[in-house]
Amino acid sequence: MSELAKTYDPSAIEPKWYKTWLDEKAFHAEAPAPDAPEQNPETYSIVIPPPNVTGMLHMGHVLDNTLQDICIRRARLEGKLTVWQPGTDHAGIATQTKVERIVRETEGKTRRDLGREEFLKRVWAFREENGGIILNQLQRLGASCDWDRTSFTLDPHYAKAVLRSFVELYKRGYIYRGRRMVNWCPKSLTALSDEEVIMKPQNGWLYKMRYELVEASTGLDGVHRTHLEISTTRPETLMGDSAVAVHPDDPRYAHLIGKCVWRPFPRAQIPIVADKAVDIAFGTGCLKVTPAHDRTDFEIGQRHNLPVIDVLNPDGTLNALAGAEFDGMDRFDARKKAAAKLEEMGLLVEREKYSNNVGFSERADVPIEPRLSEQWFLRYPKVEEAKRAVTSGAIKFFPQRWEKTYLHWLENIQDWCISRQLWWGHRIPVWYRKGVSEAERDYANPMHVHVSENGPADPENWDQEEDVLDTWASSNLWPFANFGWPDFEGVTRKEFDLFYPTNVLVTSFDIIFFWVARMIMSALELVGEAKESLTDEEIARRVPFRHVFIHSLIRDEQGRKMSKSLGNSPDPLDLIARFGADGVRFGIVNIAPSGSDIFFSEPRIEIGRNFSNKLWNASRFRQMSGPVGDNQSLQAICARIDPARLDLFDHWILSRMVETSAAVERVFETYEMQAMTQALYAFFWGDFCDWYVEASKAKLQGEAAQTTLAVQDLVIRQTLLLLHPLMPHITEELWHQLGYIAEGQQFIQQTRIPTPQALKDALAKVGASIDDTAAATAQNINEMIGKLRSMKADYNLGSRRDVKFQYVADDAKAAIVEEDKDTILRLAGAATLDRANAQPEGAPAGITPLCTAYLDLLGSVDVEAERVRLSKELEKLDKAIAGAKARLSNEKFVASAPAAVVQGAKDQMAANEEKKAEIERLLASFQS
C-alpha cells in the first residue's frame, strides 16, 4: 500500500488492471467439471449484441456495453457463475460495401472484376486486419466479456448452426422460393427486407398528365371526356404502364371500364380497369398502373392479369423497353426527360410541389425500387408463441411499454425476404440440378433442387445458389448457436443447460424487429424438438432470454441522431483518454434516462471523472488518517468497532449505507440504472464526504479513532462493492490499496457483496446495531450546522472561523448540543457556542431543530435587514401552518387519511407553530 497520488490518473490504473484481469482469466467461466462438487451453480449469462466486425466504437456501444457490464459484474459479486458472450457480426452489406469501395479506390476494380473467390479473400483479409479493433475498444472500456468465447458469425461452428437452421426451416415448410415484389437497392444491387427500408419525406413534384381516350365519350356525370387526367410522382415509369385503374363505383368513369386509353410513349393502347384499391378522392381518381414498379400496382396487375413491363435495369437506369431515347438513362434524369416530353406533347397539365414518403435503402441511402424478382422467403415460425412468450411473462421488457411495439409488429408480420444478392455471408445451402432451366425447375422435386447442410453427394452435377442469407437470418441464432446448438457435444450440453436461456438482452429499441423478435421466434422453433405448437412451459424453456432491457438512443445536444456525416459523434476513446473509462461509464449511465432519448453533453460526462476523483481522494484521506487495520472481511472490520464508542454520526452514516445498498439492489429489478448513479453519488459525496468525514475529523485524534476508522472502512468497502459494476478499474485499485483484498483472493469480484440485511446482521453481531433514533438526531445536528453556516453567510462572515454563537434550548436538546459541540463548532466554523437562558440582546437568530441559535455580532447587527429576513421566514411558516390547519380542520381528512399521515401533519404543525412563536418573539424584540 503506497501513498495515493493527489489527483486520480486513470491512464495509469485502468490498462494495468484490465491486463491483469485478462492474464488471470478473471472473466472466464465454464460449466463445472464432472467431478466438481457443485454441479448446478446459480448462473448468469448475457450475449453481447454483436457489433459489426469492421465497426468502430461509438457512444451507443459505450452505453450498451456499460449497461451489460454492470449487470455482469454485479452478478459476479452476487456469487453467480457468470458468462458474457462476446463476438462480432459479419454484417453482410456493410462490410461488403466497405471492401468494394477500398478495392475500387486502391485497384480501380469492381468485385465482379475480381470474381467471387478472389473478392471474398479480400474481405477476409480486411476482416483479419480490422476485425479485432472494436473488441479491443470494448476492452479499453472495461467490458468483462469472456474473451475465450469470442465468436464470429462466419466461424465454422456458427456457420454450421446457420446451415442447420436453414435446412430445418426449409424442411418444416417455413422457407420457400417465390417471385414477388421486393425492395431493391439499385446501389447495392440486392433485395432488402422491409425493415431495411427507411421512409423519408421527400420534396418533389406531383405531375398531372393526360392520357388520351381511344374513344371519347360522355359519363354519367354528363361530362364529355377526350382524356383522362392522372397524377403521378414518377413519370419516368409510365413506359411501364399497362393499365389505368379507376374505382368501380366512381360515376365519372364507370362507363369507361373495359375501354382503353393511349399510353403516350411508347404509344400503345392500355385498358381501363376497375379496382377498389383506387382512392376516389385522390386527385382525379384515376391511377396509372405500373405493375413492375409499384407494390399496389403490382397487386392490381395480378387481379387483372396485366402484363408486367419492367423498364428499369437493376442499377436503376432505364432499359430498352422504355424506348431508345431512355435506354441507359438514370432514373432521375429520365424523370425530368419524361416530364419534358409530356409537356412537348401537350399532355402535361400541371406540375405542383409535392412532399411524399420515399423508401430509402438503410445502408446505401438511395431510394429503393420495388422490383419483381425471384427470392427466398421465410414465413415466420412460432409467431403465436412469440406473442405468448411476452404476454405470459416468460419474457419481460424493461421498460414494459416496448412490449406493445413488439406485439404490434408481430400482429402485422409479413414474410421475410432472406436472400441477398451479395457474396459476403452465408451462402444459401441450396443446389440446382445442372441442365434444368429455371423455367422448368420444380422446387418439390429433389432431382431438381437439393437442400442440405453438406451439399449433394455428386457436386459436379449441381450448381449452388449464388445468393447469401440476410445477415439477420444468421444473427438471430446468436443466443443458442454460441452455447453449442445444434450439435451439443460433451461439456457444451452442460453449458447450454447452465447458461441458456440468457438472463437479459441489453439493446436499443431500433433493433426490436431486426433482431429481438427474430431471435425469439427462431429460438422457439429451433431449440428443442420440432413441434407444431408449444405450451407455456415449453415456451419458457425455449426463449433466448428472460428480460429485454431496452435503453435509449444517444443523440447530440440538439437532439439529432449521431452520424458520421454530421460529425457530431464524439470519439469514445478520446473521452476515455480524458476522463477515464470509469468516468465515461459513470457519466453516460448518469445521463441515460430509462424512458426517452439521451442528449449527449460532454460537461455531463465530466461528472463521472469528478466522481472518480472524489472517490480517490476520500480513499486517500482514509489512508492518511491512520493505519489500515484488518479490512479483509466484513466481519473483520465489524470486529474493530467498539459499540460503546459509536456516536450519532456513525449510526447515521451506517443507516444511510444500508439504505443506499437497498436502493442499488432495487435498481437491478427494474434496470433503472440512472437511479444507481444518483443514489451512489448522493450517498458517497453528499452524505459520506460532505458530512460524515468532516464530522469525524475531530474524533480521529481521540479515543474513538479506531472505531471511527472502522466505520469509514466499512462504508468505503460497501461503496466500492456497490460501485464496482459501474466503475470497475478504480474500485479494483482502491480495493487493493486499502487492504480489502482477502487472503488468497486476487480481485474485488471474488467478494460477495453483502445484502442490506447482511450488513445489519454483521453489525448486530458485534453489538453495534444501527440506532435509528441516533441517526435521526445526527440529521438534526446536520440541519443545525447548516443553519449556523447560513447565518454566518448572511452577515458576510462565511469565511470567518472565530464567530461566536449562543443558543437557547430545553435540557434534553441542550444535552445533545453539548455532547457534540466540538463537531458543531468545527463544521459550522465557529469559536464558541454557549447555552444562554434567554435571548441575547439584539442578536440575529435562527431556528434549528435542536435550538434557537444567536449570532453574536458584537452589537453591530443591522436591525432592518434582520427584520426582513425573519419576516420572510415567518411568511413561509404561515403558509405551511395555514395549509396544515385547513387539512386538519377537515373532518374527512382526519377520518379517511392514514393515521400516520394525520399524525405527521399534526407534528409538523406543532413544530411550525413553535417556530413561529419563536420568530414572532424575536421580531418583537427588534421593535423595541
Place this chain on the structure above:
RNA sequence: GGGCGCAUAGCUCAGUUGGUUAGAGCGCCUGCCUUACAAGCAGGAUGUCACAAGUUCAAGUCUUGUUGUGCCCACCA
C-alpha cells in the same frame, strides 16, 4: 391514417403505491487555496410542475380533453 412517448428551475433531468414547505447536477451570484479533493468547500437566487376540466379529505403524481413536441408503424398515386 394508426400507435407509443414526452412537457417539472436558465440547461439536462429525478420525483416510488396520490400524503409535510417539489429535488439533483450543470450554469449563475457571494465568500473561501479551511492540510483528502479548486476535478474542491460553504452559502444563495430562480418553479402559476404546458393548458383546461374532473375524481379525491388530499393531485407534479390518477381520468378526460386541448396545445406543443419527438419517435415508431402504414401501398394515397
